[in-house]
Amino acid sequence: MSEMLEVKELTKQYSKVLAADKVSFSIGEGEIFALIGPNGAGKTTTIRMISTLLTPTAGDAIINGHSVVKEPDKVRECITYLPDEAGAYKNMTGIKYLRFMAGLFKTSIEDINACVERAKEMCGLGDRLEDKIGSYSRGMIRKLLLSRAVMTRPKLAILDEPTSGLDVLNAIEIRKMIKELAAKEKMSFLLSSHNMLEIEFVSDRVGIISGGHLMVTGTGAELKERYNAANLEEVFERVVKENEVH
């Protein structure tokens, strides 16, 4: 499996807080990698650096051969980012939003139309796409944003809490969709979630981050065996507590 993302000692120092300290991991093509950690652990900072929104204090991340430090423009062409609890433009209709976002990634009308058609199919919102986003429920917005995030067929989709706000059935549907895209289209995913069940089901590998340090990475099975835990939740608890002791 060739590497789609290689994170090399990525560090972010705010004036008095070390938000991410030499974080290193990699994601292969078509791989789903989940970054998990308690609140304030440095997940969002790491994700934002990979998404080119924040400049690393040190280190680098190479996405599809492009450096986030040296070639952020090239990186943005290969990725899409869905922030946690993100909203959309309330006065736009769903379809206009998809068209607007597709227009930022593609230049030809054919490509834009193809992206929109793909998103329409994936989100399952049907005729509601003609309504203003302001009238959508939280779950509908999330589905719209998720379809937006994958409609351009990015090399790497970065999804922060992809299923937050979705009911159980919709969440299952989204997880299936992510797995399918990774398997069939070789799309790589960097996920962040607090839902351990979701992580265990959807991800190929997991990284646990705490206090700005990436403590451990591995497949769910590897981690469970290493920490002699019944599930990923227990692994998470032990790793975080271990870090607090140190």
Next chain:
Amino acid sequence: MKFINLLKKELSELINLQMILGLVVSLGIFMAMGGIMNATIDEAKEKTSNITLRISDRDNSDFTRTMLEAFEKDGNKVKTFDTSGDDYASILNDNSINDIVIIPEGFAADIAAGKRPQVISVSKMTSAATISNINAGLSSSISLIEKYVSVQTAASGGLNAKQYDIIKDPLEVIDNTVVDDRSAAISSDKILSKIAIQNMLLPIIVFVLIILTSQMLMSAVANEKTDKTLETLLSAPVSRGAVIGAKMLAAGLIALINAAIYMIGFKLFVGNATDKISDSAESLLKSNLSADEAIHQLGMNLSGIDYFLVGLQLFFTIMICLSVSLILGALVNDTKNTQNMIMPIMMLAIVPYMISMIADVNSLPTVFRYIVYAIPFTHTFSAIPNLMFGNRTIFFIGLVYQIIVFAVCMFFALRLFMSDKIFTISLNLGQKSKYKAKKRKAQNNK
């Protein structure tokens, strides 16, 4: 008890440090404005209490000499000037005075012949502001001459009908107004009544434009930030410069459309009133010239270049608003705070707006003048009066100052948007910072 509990909660939601700070700043600005107005009014008062009668006695007859002596004996300060010709602008400028009453040759002879004598009143207009055009010396001179002529005519005894008319209305005053180096045979009151409503129009539009533009862009940035659509947008393959540029251009265009609609609406509303007021003023204040002709003769009419310059200044005013709004919008951490955030811009617009409506900034005491001129929006409010009254140097200094202010604000706005700060900065007035909270938590754990 439950009601008190609810009331406490509502009050604690409404009263926050940002709101208190806004009130304190407002109070400070209004106090400063009060100071400026007091100084202006004091100056006007001093002018009226320390009147000098400036008179040029071209008749130089026994009657006029005795009249001027009588004025002095009554305790008036009289200053006489030797003048000739009808180049009134030169007369005022050469003698460095703002007003004069000229008693023409044949003044005493007219009285003796039972005719109503003439005097020429010349005053200089330096601004369109009401307080700045108070001319106590001129009106005192004319009323004293009127009184003297009435008394002398009455004292001569054996009055005929014409002399009775002179006692009732003793003088024919020929008004002349000087602006810069030009003069026109018209009273300054008539010009003021003509331009008053026109001059009211621009400040209102500028004020609306400043507030509207700022609020639009600030809300747009604040909403993008709090909804996290900004993160989505900036992680897409589009430059940050394009994102900012599109935002600024859209807000600027909408503001201009709004300004045009306000301008048309306001013009329709006041158009008839302007004509009616200037018509009635024309009939009350007799003159050979119409106000429009006089404005043209005095060089107060704005040329195409002048309108272009006013437009240019308006453009930079909007650009300053937009760049400041970008910064303030980025500081908002809660859309509820957008209203509070607009307060600094609103205050900076209110001060010059109010002052420009009442007084002339150029005639303010030096310290206040510099303070008011330090507010970039002042130059927009005083753009038309400055061009009208030939204060071109002040206009261009203002324009250059606005360009510099815009460049500085834009530099900081771009730096903010191009850096990480756009995602991390926020104004947490009255809120504990995350860092302090973390530190406190760590100390508690120890």
